[in-house]
Amino acid sequence: MIDHRRLGRELDLFASDPLSGAGLPFWLPAGAAARHAVEEYLRELERRAGYQHVHTPPLGRRELFDLSGHLGYFAGDMFPPMRLSADDEFVLRPALCPHHALVYRARGRSYRELPLRVAELGGMYRAERSGVLGGLSRVRAISLNDAHNFCALEQVGAEVAEILGLIGAAHAALGVRIAGYRLSLRGPGEKYVGDEEQWHRAEDLLRAALAGIDHTEAPGEAAFYGPKIDIQVRDAAGREFTLSTIQLDFDKPERFDLSYVDAGGARRRPVMVHRSLVGSMERLFAYLIEEHAGAFPVWYAPVQVVVLPLDDRQGGPAAEFARDCVHAGLRVEVDGAGSLGARIRDAARRRIPYVAVVGPREAAEGRVSLRQRDGRLLDPLPTSAALDLLTAAARPPLG
Numbered sequence: 565m566i567d568h569r570r571l572g573r574e575l576d577l578f579a580s581d582p583l584s585g586a587g588l589p590f591w592l593p594a595g596a597a598a599r600h601a602v603e604e605y606l607r608e609l610e611r612r613a614g615y616q617h618v619h620t621p622p623l624g625r626r627e628l629f630d631l632s633g634h635l636g637y638f639a640g641d642m643f644p645p646m647r648l649s650a651d652d653e654f655v656l657r658p659a660l661c662p663h664h665a666l667v668y669r670a671r672g673r674s675y676r677e678l679p680l681r682v683a684e685l686g687g688m689y690r691a692e693r694s695g696v697l698g699g700l701s702r703v704r705a706i707s708l709n710d711a712h713n714f715c716a717l718e719q720v721g722a723e724v725a726e727i728l729g730l731i732g733a734a735h736a737a738l739g740v741r742i743a744g745y746r747l748s749l750r751g752p753g754e755k756y757v758g759d760e761e762q763w764h765r766a767e768d769l770l771r772a773a774l775a776g777i778d779h780t781e782a783p784g785e786a787a788f789y790g791p792k793i794d795i796q797v798r799d800a801a802g803r804e805f806t807l808s809t810i811q812l813d814f815d816k817p818e819r820f821d822l823s824y825v826d827a828g829g830a831r832r833r834p835v836m837v838h839r840s841l842v843g844s845m846e847r848l849f850a851y852l853i854e855e856h857a858g859a860f861p862v863w864y865a866p867v868q869v870v871v872l873p874l875d876d877r878q879g880g881p882a883a884e885f886a887r888d889c890v891h892a893g894l895r896v897e898v899d900g901a902g903s904l905g906a907r908i909r910d911a912a913r914r915r916i917p918y919v920a921v922v923g924p925r926e927a928a929e930g931r932v933s934l935r936q937r938d939g940r941l942l943d944p945l946p947t948s949a950a951l952d953l954l955t956a957a958a959r960p961p962l963g
C-alpha cells in the first residue's frame with residue numbers, strides 16, 4: 565500500500581529525528597520546493613479573490629487566548645502556557661483567529677471594506693499525544709492555509725458560496741479527489757460557546773449554502789464556536805479526514821467587540837467566517853504524496869526537468885540549457901554521471917516530469933530531446949521552443 569511516510573523518505577521530501585521530537589518533521593529541499601510552489605499558488609489564488617495577507621506571531625499572551633475562549637474550551641489540545649514572570653505568561657497558539665480578530669480591530673472599519681478577507685499561511689501548535697503522531701498527517705507544529713472573512717450578516721451566503729468556488733479551484737489545481745461534503749453540527753456532551761439563536765442562524769446559513777450539494781450531517785463535529793462545512797478526503801488506507809473547511813462564528817466578534825460603521829452611521833457587529841482552502845501544509849502533503857504516488861503535477865514537482873548530456877562533450881550546452889530553465893523559473897538539475905539508461909531510470913524513480921537529453925546532434929543544432937514522465941518522447945526541439953513548452957507545462961493553473 566502507498567504510504568506517504570515511505571514515499572517521503574524515498575523521494576527525500578521530509579524527515580524527522582527523535583532529537584527534535586515526535587510530530588515535528590522537517591521539510592527537506594525537495595519537499596520544501598513542492599510546498600513553496602503550492603504556497604505561492606494559494607497566495608496568488610487568494611490575492612486574485614480579494615484577500616489581504618498578513619503575518620502574525622505563533623505565540624501570544626495568555627490573556628489573548630482567555631478572551632478568545634481557547635483556554636476555556638480547547639486547553640486540552642494546547643501546550644501548557646509558558647511563564648516568563650509572575651504576570652507574563654505566553655501561549656503557543658492553537659489557531660490564528662485571535663490574532664486576525666486583532667488585525668480587524670487595529671483600526672475602525674466601515675461597511676465599505678466588507679467582506680474584509682484576512683489571510684495568512686501561519687504557524688500554530690497542537691499538543692497531540694505521541695501515540696497518534698505519524699509522518700505529516702498528524703503533527704504538533706502546523707502551518708495552516710487560513711483566512712478570516714469579516715462580513716455583514718447579509719453577505720454571508722454569497723461569501724460562503726464564493727469560498728466553495730475557491731476550494732473547488734484549489735482542489736482541481738492540486739489534483740484533490742474529495743470524498744464528500746459534511747455539515748458539522750453540535751453534539752451532546754460537549755462544550756460550545758454562544759447562544760441558541762446564533763447557532764440556529766449559523767446552521768441555517770450553512771445549510772442554505774449546501775443546497776444542491778450532496779452532503780452528510782455530522783453531529784458532534786462542529787467547532788466549539790460554530791457549525792462548519794467540512795470537505796472530506798480519504799488517505800490511501802481509506803481513512804477519512806477533513807481537508808477544507810468553512811466555519812461561521814458569531815461568538816468571536818462579540819468577545820473581541822468587533823464592529824463596523826454601516827451606511828447609516830450605526831455601529832454593527834460583523835460575522836467572522838473561518839475558512840481554509842486546503843487545510844495545513846502538513847496534512848495536505850500527506851494526502852497529495854499518496855494521491856499522486858509521489859508523481860506531483862508539473863507545477864509543484866520538486867524538480868521539473870533534469871538535463872542529461874549524453875557524455876562530457878555536451879556538458880556545456882546542457883549546463884546552458886539548465887541555466888535558461890533556472891532563469892525561466894523552472895526547478896532543474898543536470899545529471900552527467902553514469903549511463904544514459906541509468907540516469908533516465910533514476911529520473912523516473914524520482915517522478916521527475918521531464919528529462920531533456922542533449923546528444924551530439926542536439927548540441928550541434930541547438931536542440932534538446934524531451935521525454936515525459938509517462939515515457940512519451942517528443943521530437944528534438946530548438947532549446948527556446950523546449951523552454952516555452954516546459955514553462956507552459958509548469959505554470960500553476962490559475963485560470
Ligand SMILES: [Zn+2]
Nearest residue numbers: 659660661838
Ligand atoms: Zn479561525
